[in-house]
Amino acid sequence: MFALVDCNNFYVSCELVFRPDLRGKPLVVLSNNDGCVISRSEEAKALGIPMGAPFFEIKSLLNIHKGAFFSSNFALYGDMSRRVMQLLQEFAPSIEIYSVDEAFLDFRGFDSKISLRDYALQMKNYVYRCTGIPVSIGIAPTKALAKVANKVAKKFPAQAKGVYVLDDEKKRVKALKWLPVEDIWGIGRRWSERLQKLGVKKAFDFTQLSDEWVRDQMTVVGLRLKKELEGQSCLSIEEVHQKKSISISRTFYEELQTFSEVYERIVTFVSRAAVKLREQHSLAGMLMVYIRSNRFREKEKPFFREGVASLSPSTNSTIELAKYAKLVLQRIYEPHPIKKAGIVLFNLLPDFIRELSLFNPYQEKHERLMETMDKINNKYGEDIMRIAIQEAPLRHRLHQQNLSPCYTTRWKDILIVKA
DNA sequence: TCTGGGGTCCTAGGACCC
DNA sequence: TCTGGGGTCCTAGGACCC
Numbered sequence: 001m002f003a004l005v006d007c008n009n010f011y012v013s014c015e016l017v018f019r020p021d022l023r024g025k026p027l028v029v030l031s032n033n034d035g036c037v038i039s040r041s042e043e044a045k046a047l048g049i050p051m052g053a054p055f056f057e058i059k060s061l062l063n064i065h066k067g068a069f070f071s072s073n074f075a076l077y078g079d080m081s082r083r084v085m086q087l088l089q090e091f092a093p094s095i096e097i098y099s100v101d102e103a104f105l106d107f108r109g110f111d112s113k114i115s116l117r118d119y120a121l122q123m124k125n126y127v128y129r130c131t132g133i134p135v136s137i138g139i140a141p142t143k144a145l146a147k148v149a150n151k152v153a154k155k156f157p158a159q160a161k162g163v164y165v166l167d168d169e170k171k172r173v174k175a176l177k178w179l180p181v182e183d184i185w186g187i188g189r190r191w192s193e194r195l196q197k198l199g200v201k202k203a204f205d206f207t208q209l210s211d212e213w214v215r216d217q218m219t220v221v222g223l224r225l226k227k228e229l230e231g232q233s234c235l236s237i238e239e240v241h242q243k244k245s246i247s248i249s250r251t252f253y254e255e256l257q258t259f260s261e262v263y264e265r266i267v268t269f270v271s272r273a274a275v276k277l278r279e280q281h282s283l284a285g286m287l288m289v290y291i292r293s294n295r296f297r298e299k300e301k302p303f304f305r306e307g308v309a310s311l312s313p314s315t316n317s318t319i320e321l322a323k324y325a326k327l328v329l330q331r332i333y334e335p336h337p338i339k340k341a342g343i344v345l346f347n348l349l350p351d352f353i354r355e356l357s358l359f360n361p362y363q364e365k366h367e368r369l370m371e372t373m374d375k376i377n378n379k380y381g382e383d384i385m386r387i388a389i390q391e392a393p394l395r396h397r398l399h400q401q402n403l404s405p406c407y408t409t410r411w412k413d414i415l416i417v418k419a
Numbered sequence: 420t421c422t423g424g425g426g427t428c429c430t431a432g433g434a435c436c437c
Numbered sequence: 438t439c440t441g442g443g444g445t446c447c448t449a450g451g452a453c454c455c
Contacts, residue, residue, distance in 0.1 A: 010455095031423035038423070038455095054422040072423085099426090099455045188453045219429055221453085247425060296422055308448095342424090427454075436444080 001107040001139055001167070002237070003120060004146040005088055005127075007081075008134045008154070010101035011039035014080045015070050017132035018407050018415060026067030030055050033253050033399040034071055043067070071400035079408045083131050091123045096237045104143055106237045120163040140166040143235045144228035147185040148175050148203065172231060176204035186225045191218065203229060242280055242348070248273045249342025253399040255294065256338040262291060263329055267390045269343045270325045271383075274318040277345060278374060283314035285347030287321060289328040294339035305332035314349050317366035318373070318387055321345070 007013060011029040016022060026044040028037045037044075037053045047065055049058050055069070062069060081100045089095055092105035107116065120137045127135050138149030145166055152175055153164035166175055182192035184203050200206050207229050215223045224234045248269040256262050266289060277284055290306035307328040315321065325343060376385045383390070405413035 033421090033423080035421075035423055052423085056421045059421095074424095102455075186453065190452065219452095221429065243426075244428095245426070249424065251423065253421095294422095340423095344425095425455090427452100429451085429453105431450090432448090434445100434447085436446105437442105 001110065001116060001141055002143050002146045002233075003092070003105040003107050003116075003137055003139045004098075004143070004150045005103050005105065005123070005135050005137050006150050006154075007084060007101035008136055009039055009041055010081075010133070011070075011072065011077050012041045012044075013133050014077050015073075015404055016041075017080070018404065022068055026062060026065050027069070028055075028058075028062065028067070029070045029072055031072060033251060034069075034401055035251065038072065069402055071398075071403040073404050073406065075406045075409050076404065079406075080131060080133060083408075084127055084133055084135070087127050087130055088123070091119070094237050094239050096239055097241065104146065104237055107139065116167070117163055117165050120165070121161065124162050135162065137163045138166070139164070140172075141231050142228040142233040144185055144225055145172065145175075145231065148179055148229070151179060151183060169231075173204065176207060176229060177202055179203040181206055184225070184229070186221065191222075242282065242350075243276075244348060245344055245346040246273045246276050246284075246348070247342060247344040249290075249340065251340045252338070256341075257335075259329075259333050259335075262333065262338050262341060263326065264389065265341055266325050266329055266343060267322050267387070269341070270321045271318045271386060271390055273343060273345050274316055274321050274370075275374065275377075277316045277348070278351075278370060281351045282348040283311075283316050283351050283353070284321065284345035285311055285314040285349060286345070287311060287324050287328065288344040288346070289325055289332065289341075290343075291329075291332065291336075291338045291341045293336060303334070303336045305334065307332040314347070314353075315366075316351060317370055319366060319369075322387060322389065 012027050015027065015029065024043065025041070026047050026049070027041040028044050028049065029039040030036065031038045034055050036055060037049060037051060037058065040049055040051065044062070044067060047061060047067075049061065077100060085095070085097050085103060088103050088105060092107060094106040096104040098104055110116070116139050120139060124135050124137055127133060136150055136153040138146045138151070138153050140146040140149045149164045149166040152166070153160040153162055156164075166172055179202060181187055181195050181200050181203060182189070184206065187195070187206070195206065200209065207226055209226070211223060211226065214226050227234050250265070250269070252265075256265065286308055288306055288308045290304070292305075293300065293303035295302060309324040309328050311320070311324060373385050377383065407413055407415050
């Protein structure tokens with residue numbers, strides 16, 4: 001059996017831990033620059049505020065109902081996530097951290113005398129007691145069915161109390177006959193539209209399609225999903241999570257007009273990405289840079305350029321990466337207002353293979369320099385030490401009107417409780 | 420006025436190799 | 438008339454996830 005543990009309305013729940021006075025109100029957390037809604041409380045969902053809604057469209061609705069909004073505080077959410085995941089590790093021999101707010105736990109081979117439901121309830125209460133974050137848990141013979149069970153747990157809180165165990169054929173069929181096809185894990189907008197047209201309305205209908213058709217139309221991914229929903233496990237727990245690509249991008253509050261402005265931002269992205277790269281002990285073999293105009297401005301012709309560079313030898317030196325990024329940017333840049341830019345590092349390799357490269361005079365020097373730089377920045381604060389071209393810290397503040405304190409990661413933001 | 424960010428996996432087609 | 442076959446690598450593009 002697999003368990004899927006999912007934090008309820010995660011970002012909003014993180015904020016509520018420190019602001020219990022706001023419980024019961026419609027709350028949303030916004031994306032960077034307070035752009036769109038990325039997390040909603042139950043009360044906000046009840047008002048009909050959709051996920052991804054532009055803030056300016058729902059602001060007055062929220063005000064009318066005495067709601068509140070938060071700018072995104074990823075330092076806080078990341079730290080709360082780490083705490084939740086750490087607690088979950090205590091409950092299973094292996095765990096896959098699937099996203100910031102979700103984890104799959106391997107419950108295979110558990111003593112059949114243990115009630116999985118009781119065990120999960122214990123786990124849920126424990127996480128809540130230690131972090132204040134409410135979770136829902138779905139348990140089933142496959143990962144896709146655990147996702148389904150999790151939906152059931154969330155949808156019927158009164159009966160399920162946050163935990164649903166889908167452990168026999170009757171329950172499986174019942175759940176699949178209930179679940180709309182668009183809510184299946186792995187069926188997105190495109191496929192649900194096509195499937196609906198074919199009369200496939202529920203997850204159960206999807207499992208009644210022929211293997212051949214599914215394989216043919218939806219590739220092996222679709223077929224795997226069908227098997228999983230039928231109860232045949234195809235996906236396993238993937239514990240080690242070495243990323244295959246690392247990307248950093250931003251939409252700017254104000255458009256950038258010159259090469260040097262764009263270049264400065266790109267170098268900042270590169271140096272952030274390089275830190276992540278070194279944290280997972282990887283080297284990048286390829287770097288991509290892209291720039292684009294405001295895609296919502298309909299009158300103007302959209303502008304989008306991207307370019308790649310092969311990094312030979314593969315590297316994780318900020319200095320090397322910045323050099324390549326400049327070359328690429330020079331190649332693709334055209335004077336045009338830039339609303340969004342980003343970089344992606346890919347073709348990642350483990351860094352121990354570095355020793356195999358024969359001629360690279362900078363390698364050792366950079367390696368030690370980067371190590372020192374990371375250490376200093378870890379100790380004294382992000383970007384205390386940086387390469388010269390990189391913009392000064394905080395020069396480009398995000399447009400954030402209601403950012404909560406970093407309660408758990410910054411001493412000066414620690415919560416003060418008055419007696 | 421205002422519209423996020425970071426990932427994964429798969430396929431098809433072309434180039435190239437033996 | 439007819440024009441091999443199989444493998445690998447790369448790229449572009451699509452679809453999906455949270």
